[in-house]
Amino acid sequence: MSDRSPSTRSSTAPSTSGSEPDPAVVCESVSREYRRGRDGGTRVVALDGVSLSVDPGTFLAVTGPSGSGKSTLLHLLAALDTPSSGRVLLAGTDTAAVSERRRTRLRLDHVGVVFQRFHLLPSLSARSNVALPLVERGVPKRERHARAEDLLSRVGLGDRVDHRPGELSGGEQQRVAVARALVNDPDLLVADEPTGELDSETGRVVLDLLGEVAEDRAVVVASHDPAVGERADRHLSLLDGRRVDDDE
């Protein structure tokens, strides 16, 4: 994480000068509230005034008990959701200030997402799952497949490109999901409990993979798994939506 003040950054254009890389994502006093209950009268604060900045080359572990706001923070970082107050700057763009269409494009251009339950499309091969984001870019089929096969080889699944998710183990599916998250060469990769459904050995393989990814991009992982904390080089702890521990 950077120690720069997030508030000094532009909301629309990241700086391009200087030797330090631009942060992949910046949160400025971000809060997220939900209205619950039949009449929407119950106010739930999922995240409360969290600020952070994540630079490329950072492996950030977000930890905390269930309900502490880990997933909410990841959703905000990945532009899957927008804050109730504060700002999330993804590639210099305020995610709440743009349309849903633009947010989708931001995700396509700058974010890779890995889910706990893999969320691969069961009817598609591993190759097609990985190539899915490239479809939106209008990349020709041959090129899509070549890039997907290349990534699958790099995650050790070069001999599984034609297998469907149902024919792969949990660890293999999660590696396919990581490859899919990387296929657009994102600046930021967020992973929500990526080892939550894996045994310890398979989880270690996936974490090693994420560690390699983090060498030249920002990786943010939310997890209960102590192994994630051991693997990460930065840590952020949440409790009741507030940041309670930061090792920066």
Place this chain on the structure above:
Amino acid sequence: MSEPGAEPGPDHPGSAPDGESARDDRARRDGGSAPTAGGSRRARWLGVAGLAVRRSLSPAGRGGSRQTALTVLGVAVAVATTLVVASVALALVSGPAVAGTDAAYWIVPGGSASSAVTAVEGQRLGRVHATSERIEGFDGVERATPVLFALTRVEADESAPYVLVVGVVAHPGGTVAGLPTDALAPGDPFYANGSYAGTWTGEAVLSTSAARVLDVSEGDPVALGGARGAAAGGVRVTRVAEPAASGVGQFPVALVHLAELQSVTGAAGTDSADQILVRASPGADVRERLAGIYPNSEVLTQGGLLRQRAVDSRLPVAVSVAGLIVGVVVGALVVATALGFELLADAPQRAVMAAVGLSGRSRLWLVAVQGLTVTLAGGLVGIGLWLGAVGLANLVSTRLLDGGLVARLHPAIGAYGVGVALLVALLAVPYLLVLGGRTNALDRLEGS
């Protein structure tokens, strides 16, 4: 990136050099293979469409293969029903003269093509014997025969039902109303150059249904046109035959010599008939010459006659339109309901697509193509069902009910089936788009 758990390989990413972004460095490292934002829109639409087709037809697709199968089956039944109705309607407009003759052209009085089959009243052609002989002299014409239709009582020992009596000039190997003319003496002996004093053959070929209603068999006498027919001369059944083509159905038909029927019906005075059937050599086009034979006459080909009669005849058209409306509405309801449920179940997967960057437009295009694919698949299966249903109906009709073909197969009806499926998709897909557009990525991902 190297194999998981292994040490970083030679292609392992290093830190970005000063002045260059990490993305640029990664792209350089990957040999310039990093994707750019400038992809082709066509490739994008095609890619999403391919994705939709694979998801629609894949047995592992969406966990909703049963819903897909039900949708395909529902559309298939709707399309097949529509096509069967169209086939029956086509059989209705395919009257005996059309379906049961080997003629290439019909010369009929102008005004209505429906006269080609059973115009027992209305305009007729005159001097038909001489005209037919003249036509037979044309290059490319093999033979021509005038045909007179008379819906008249035919008396047998114990019954006198109405029978469609068809008067013809007999030619070896000829077929009219599905019945063979070579069971009659060649030519038209009673005509005798217009004197109507030649040999009265008294021959009649009966369809099986006519023989059944008259309760006669070969060799039995019958009388045409009541007392007048009996006075002119008796008729004896020379052959009972199953009509060779569709369109006759179970309606009783009798084939006799033209001049003998003319004398019974009073048409001998002007030597008139309802039409002249002309058989031409393959490849010969004599339509222009035939058109000049009679003023105010029409020359029809078999295909043209079917089309014109389909338009002129209201009942088959009404039946077809009703079948189309029912089929399209039922098909659209099936698609909207079954695929609608499937879309709701499929929402988490579309949410994943949204999460990885597929735009709303792409996801709607995906839904549209899925709806179209499933509907067209149903249409193709429906065409198969239609073929089977028509074959079965005709088999039952001809073998068990002793009738003719009740439905006709035609390639155009198959193409019509594809059109019906497209119409179903056109009605159902907008509803699916509304449903598909309600997907919220985050809600669906959290709820899955």
